Each structure stands twice: as C-alpha cells, then as structure tokens.
Amino acid sequence: MKITTISIFPEYFSPLELSLIGKARSQSLIDFKSINLRDFTTDNHHSVDDTPYGGGAGMVMMAEPWGLAIDSILEKDSEIDLIILTPAGAKFNQKKAEKLSGAKHLVFACGRYEGIDTRVGDYYRGVSGVRVHEISIGDYVVNGGEVAALVIIEAVTRLIPGVIGNPASLDEESHNEVGALEYPTFTKPAIWREINVPEVLLSGNHGQIQKWRQEEAKRRSELGQ
Ligand code: SAM
Helix, strand or coil: CCCEEEECHHHHHHHHHHHHHHHHHCCCCCEEEEHHHHHHCCCCCCCCCCCCCCCCCCEEECHHHHHHHHHHHHCCCEEEEEEEEEEEEEEHHHHHHHHHHCCCCEEECCCCCCCEHHHHHHHHCCCCEEEEEECCCCCCCCCCHHHHHHHHHHHHHHCCCCCCHHHHHHCCCCCCCCCCCCCCCCCCEECCCCCEECCCCCCCCCHHHHHHHHHHHHHHHHCCC
C-alpha cells in the first residue's frame, strides 16, 4: 500500500519509522511519503492560509496549495483515496479501517488553523479516480490533522497481511463487530499486588476458558467498557 501525507509539519510522521510500521516499510509492504504543503506555495513567505470569508477568528488553509499538492500525486497515480481530516467528517471506526486497508494509495490531507477551504473536497469529489473521505477521529478537536492521520494509518496498516507477525491476534480483537469488546487479558505472575488471575485461566481447561472469555467479552461489550 502507498501512503502519502500532505502537511505543513512533514516531520510529524517520524513515528512511522518505528515498530511494526517501520518494519513493514523496510519490507516494502508500505511505501510511505510525507509531502510538505509549503512546497506548493508560490509566494516568498510560503503562505498556506488566509482570513476567512465572512469574517471570524482564525485563518483558513487556502485551496490552491492543496490543489497543487494533490495534483502532483495524481500525475503519478490516478487512483487515490483522499482522506481529508476534519472534526466535521464521518466518525472513524474499525469497519472504515477494514475498508481502507484494501486501498492502493491513501492520501491524507492534514489541516491546521481553522481547517482547509471546503472547495478542496468538493473539487476532488468530481475528479475521476479520486475517492474523497472526510473523516473525524472523534468528537473532540485537536490542533492538526497529523495526529488524526497517524491514528488512521496505524489502524489501517495493521490489517494489511504481513504487518502483524501473528495474524491470529487480529481475530478476537475489540471492535471486529460493532460494539464488541475483547475479553480481559492477564499474564504472569498469577498474583500481582494481591490480585489473582481468574482461577479458570489457570485450569488448563480450554473449553471452560473459551466459555469464560465469551461471557466476559459479552459482559464488557454490554457495559461498553
Ligand atoms: N475549526 C475547525 C472546526 O471547528 O471544525 C477545527 C480546526 S482544527 C483546530 C485544525 C485541523 O485539525 C483540522 O482541519 C483537522 O485537519 C484536524 N482535526 C482536528 N480535530 C480533528 C478530529 N476530531 N478529527 C480529524 N481531524 C481533526
């Protein structure tokens, strides 16, 4: 899978050199590129923002640098999923992560200030080969789209075959079905600060363990914990 981020802070994505994603990149399972939006500006100050039409506080990211940056990607790859990060977008979840894990090239538009001129999404919705997704990572506001892109990249790429060492660990995870949570997990020692691991997990009875896990998963899911 190809992943390209467009941002005024391309260095924000250095964590993607670490851990499983770093390894997947070195194995060419993921081809990651971080583009600096300011490289697509035309003035001496490399401006990317201007005052909002209609007035109000803050600055809005101008459409043209975004247009030039996205066009530069489309020159090399005419089929992309363009993800515009915005708190006003559709809420991200595991289902969406699964859908996006089948994409060939994800392009993340990471806003700053008061966000990106709305016409950017409107324009690319009309460009053939581009699927536009406006996505929110939750009902709160962060300072920029970079951290939201990192969340989505991590949730999506761990579903690509080969990224997680043991694919079985994906089978019973939380949110595989809407609202379903995984059972509680424990490791050694069996007693930690006077708290015991549930007896059944030490029994070696796989049938009982499976039953206990299913019941606990159901209980947790109903509580929404
Ligand atoms: N004024 C905007 C609003 O009220 O909807 C918030 C702008 S926010 C300070 C700057 C950027 O951070 C956004 O353009 C977006 O890219 C990103 N962002 C903030 N919260 C987000 C969220 N919950 N999900 C996705 N992106 C978010």
